[in-house]
Amino acid sequence: MEVVDIFARAKINLSLDVIGRRPNGYHDVRMIMQSIDLHDDISLYRSKGSGNIIIEEASGSVPLNKDNLIYKAAAVMMDKYHIKDDLRVVLKKNIPVAAGMAGGSTDAAAIFKALNIMYELNLTVEELCSMGVKVGADVPYCIMGGTALSEGIGEILTPIIAMPYCDILIAKPDISVSTAYVYNEFDKLEEKKHPDVSAMSNAIKEQDIRKISKLLGNSLEGVTIQKYPIIEEIKENMLGKGAIGALMSGSGPTVFGLFDSMNKAVIAADHIRGLGIAKDIILTKPYNAQ
Ligand code: ATP
Numbered sequence: 001m002e003v004v005d006i007f008a009r010a011k012i013n014l015s016l017d018v019i020g021r022r023p024n025g026y027h028d029v030r031m032i033m034q035s036i037d038l039h040d041d042i043s044l045y046r047s048k049g050s051g052n053i054i055i056e057e058a059s060g061s062v063p064l065n066k067d068n069l070i071y072k073a074a075a076v077m078m079d080k081y082h083i084k085d086d087l088r089v090v091l092k093k094n095i096p097v098a099a100g101m102a103g104g105s106t107d108a109a110a111i112f113k114a115l116n117i118m119y120e121l122n123l124t125v126e127e128l129c130s131m132g133v134k135v136g137a138d139v140p141y142c143i144m145g146g147t148a149l150s151e152g153i154g155e156i157l158t159p160i161i162a163m164p165y166c167d168i169l170i171a172k173p174d175i176s177v178s179t180a181y182v183y184n185e186f187d188k189l190e191e192k193k194h195p196d197v198s199a200m201s202n203a204i205k206e207q208d209i210r211k212i213s214k215l216l217g218n219s220l221e222g223v224t225i226q227k228y229p230i231i232e233e234i235k236e237n238m239l240g241k242g243a244i245g246a247l248m249s250g251s252g253p254t255v256f257g258l259f260d261s262m263n264k265a266v267i268a269a270d271h272i273r274g275l276g277i278a279k280d281i282i283l284t285k286p287y288n289a290q
Contacts, residue, residue: 002046004118007039008110009145009287010101011138012170012249012256014163015200016218021187022153026137030197031150032204033141034163035287038170040107041092042070044114049086051078057091062104072135073108077115080131096280098176100250102138109142129155146288149201162288164207167265169238171278172254173230182251185223193219213245213258224252231255233277241268254280 015032022028053074055064062068066075070089077083089111095103112128115121125144132139137154149158186192195217203211225231231248234255238246242264243257255278259265262283269281 001118001120004044004114006042006044006110006114008042008095008106008142009035009037009039010095010103010106011035011142012101012168012247013218014204014212014216014247015195015197016220016250017194017197018183018186018192018219021183026153027183028152029150029154031154032160032197032200033148033150035145035147036101036168036170036284037287038095038101038282038284040095040103040110042107042110042114043090044111044118045088045090046085046118047088049084051084052086053078054086054088055091056088057093059093061093061097062091069104069108069135069139070111073111073132073139074115076131076134077112081115081119081121083115083119096170096172096254098178099172099254099280100177100248100252101170101254102142102250105136105138106142108132108135108139112139112143129157147204147286149197160201161205161207163204163212163286164209165286166209166244167259167262168284168286169243169257169259169265169269169272170254170280170282170284171234171238171257171269171272172280173228173234173277174279175228175230175253177224177228177252179251182220182223185226186220189223193217193222195219209258209260210244213243216245216247216258218248220251221248224248228253230277234272237272237275237277238268241271243268
C-alpha cells in the first residue's frame with residue numbers, strides 16, 4: 001500500500017496508582033486506561049528513497065524532528081525491517097499536547113500499526129507492543145487501546161471489558177506540566193495516595209457508572225494541583241454542573257468529567273468556557289473498537 005490513513009486515539013486514566021520507583025528512575029504503576037474518541041489524524045505515505053522520515057504538522061505544537069515520537073517509532077520499524085523507502089507523515093494534532101492524554105505515545109502507536117499494514121508485515125499486537133515499549137512506556141497500551149489494566153512500567157497489559165457508555169468532557173487549562181516534575185515531587189511525598197485500582201476494575205466489570213465515578217483516583221493529582229490549583233477549580237466546576245465524577249488524567253493538567261447526559265456535559269462545557277479557566281474544551285466519549 002502506498003498510503004495508510006489512521007486515527008491515533010487519546011486515553012484517560014480512570015485509576016492511576018504509582019506503586020514505586022525503580023533504581024533506573026522508571027516508576028511501577030497500576031492504571032486503568034480507557035481510550036476515548038478524541039484522536040489525531042495521521043496519513044503515512046511511502047516513496048522510493050533512502051530511508052528519510054519527514055513529518056508535517058501545521059499547528060507547530062510538536063517537534064517535527066527526531067524528538068517526535070512518530071520519528072522514533074518509524075526509525076525502530078525501518079531499522080528492524082530494513083525499510084529503505086522515504087516516509088512522509090502528515091499529522092493533524094487534535095489531542096492537546098503535554099496534557100496527560102498520551103498524545104505522543106498514541107501517534108507512535110499509530111505509526112507501528114500503519115507500517116505493519118503498509119508493508120504487510122503481519123506482526124501481532126504482542127510483537128508491535130514489544131517494539132513500542134522501546135519508544136515509550138504508554139505505547140504498548142496505545143497499540144492495544146480500549147479498556148485495560150496497565151502494570152509494570154506500563155507494558156504489562158490486561159484487557160478488561162469496555163467501560164459503560166457515558167459522555168466525557170475534557171478540559172485542559174492553559175499550562176504545560178512536566179511529567180518528570182510531577183513524578184519527582186510525588187517521590188518526595190511522605191504520605192502518598194493510592195486509589196483502589198482493583199475496585200475500579202470490578203466496577204467496570206459490573207458496568208456501574210456511578211461506582212466508577214466514585215472510585216476515580218490518581219496518585220499524581222495532589223502533586224499537580226498543589227502547583228496548579230486551577231485544576232481543582234476545573235474539577236469543582238465540572239462536578240457543580242452535573243458531572244458524576246471528575247479527575248485529572250495522567251500527570252495532568254487535563255481534567256475529564258463523566259456525565260450521564262450529553263446535555264449536562266454541554267452545559268458544563270459552556271460554563272467552563274465562560275469562566276475562561278480552560279484552553280481546550282472537548283466533548284467526547286469512550287472508544288472501544290469491536
Ligand atoms: P502522557 O499522557 O503519555 O504522559 P502527555 O499527553 O502528557 O503524555 P504528550 O502530548 O505526549 O504528553 O507530549 C509530551 C511531549 O512529547 C511534548 O513536550 C512534545 O513536545 C513531545 N512530543 C513528541 N512527539 C509528539 C507527538 N507526536 N505528539 C505530541 N507530543 C509529542
